[in-house]
Amino acid sequence: MLKLERKECVNMNNDYLISMVDMDCPCCNKTHSLEQRKRLTQSIVKDETVDYEEIYFLCPLCDEEENEFVPAGLMDENLLRARDSYRQKKSLLTSYEIANIRNYYGLTQNDFSAMLGWGDVTVTRYESKTIQDETYDNIMRMVYENPMFALECIDKHKERFTPEKYARIRKNIANKVEEVGNLYLKKLEINCLYVNYEEENDLNGYKILDIDKLANVIGYFSQFIDTLYKVKLMKLLWYADAIFFRRHGKSMTGLVYKHMPLGALPIAYDEIIHLPTVKVVEELIYDDISYRIRPNKEVNISHFSLEELSVLEVVATKFKNFKSKEIIEYMHKEKAYTDTIPNQVIPYSLAKQLNELR
Structure with a gap:
């Protein structure tokens, strides 16, 4: 059972005009322009208080005590908004x-x-x-x-x-x-490869793996850097996560990285390059097969926060012209690498000692 409980808004900024509507006013029994307004209010759904946006009508001709009303159809919509707020609170589909x-x-x-x-x-x-x-x-x-x-x-x-x-x-x-x-x-x-990292801790940068965010980050780097190969991409991902962690206390993607011969390497490195934002092109370089990462579809920067974009831009700009060997050597000098041993998961806390890229 859902009960509505009207409470005062936190401040006037949460109550604003949507439109003016000509209709019969039940408050003064006249036909005139009424204010259709929206405000942040609260309701009780299944014995829990939730915040939601309520739409109502206000009569500018009546005194303040009896100048509001909500038609039956609009009441149903408001009730649905309250229930959806409860659903979001409980991680249910709206x-x-x-x-x-x-x-x-x-x-x-x-x-x-x-x-x-x-x-x-x-x-x-x-x-x-x-x-x-x-x-x-x-x-x-x-x-x-x-x-x-x-x-x-x-x-x-x-x-x-x-x-x-x-x-x-x-x-x-x-x-x-x-x-x-x-x-x-x-x-x-x-x-499946991240089944042991389903709780936030120092190994995943206090963030559960966000595959959609990861796909967009990989897509961003592929669009920004023309000569992007698999080995270089893995280091760019580590620097993006490490710098974001240093600045905000949380990794950007939730990837978990291990100390490997070529530097920090994320778990599931073979799988993540097949996410839909990029495509992998095999190239033969001096009798060796290299995997070039090319954009597959445009990544909208609106998928990122301003804080995320700031880090991505710093990393992409710094390493844009680095060859894979150069970025490997650069990463090998980081304390996160020198203070860990082969195959060890690199704790994000070591990123606090990372030299900020300029």
Whole structure:
């Protein structure tokens, strides 16, 4: 049961005008322009207080004690915002995220419920008023993250669809399998290699591995540096994480690095170069095969914070013209390398003694 509890806003900056609307005013029983406003307020959802943005109407002609109202339809929207705030607090999918998952596969609410073997109106309720439990939440997440799982679901419950609708939906899902299936498997491989680093500590820079952030960082370096090879990329990643840790007490990507002959090398180094922002091109250099990292799609800098961009720019600018051998020799002089032994995981705390790049 969700109960609304109106409380004063923290400050006036949290209450602002959205638009002016001509309508019948129940406060003064006149038709005139009303202020549609939004403010930060609180509600109690499942016995927990959550913050959310409430939309309401204000009559400028009435006294301050009775100059606000919320139509029934708008009340439902406000209640949904409160529930979604609770969902975010509990790391559950919001109503909008659930809708985005089914739209990703071109499904109606009833289609999504049928595909998962649930009651006809289950998804409709999740998108309008009911808060899902963790088990159902995990199933919906898996449908989005793993198109193969979605394909298994539609095949398992095909009897709930007409042959024509089943064929259409299955084709949509199969296209997603072809489009992103390999990425899902690659992420799975990487996560498996990081199974022992699922808690924040000094070895991962107090950050759980963020594969999407990592993909964007690799993409950024590939766009900024034309002659980027695998060995050099690994050192750029270490410097980006180490400098960010030194400045902010947390790594940028959550990668874990080991002391190896060629310098700091992240766990899953072979797998991370196959993330979708880059492509690997094999080149023959003096009878040796080298792996050149080329951009695969443009990385939007809006994916980074200003603090992240500052570090990435420093690292890319410093090492842009370094050859792989030069950056290896440079890294070998760092205390993080000299104070660790072969195959040892390099603690991020040693990055505090890193010479800041200029």
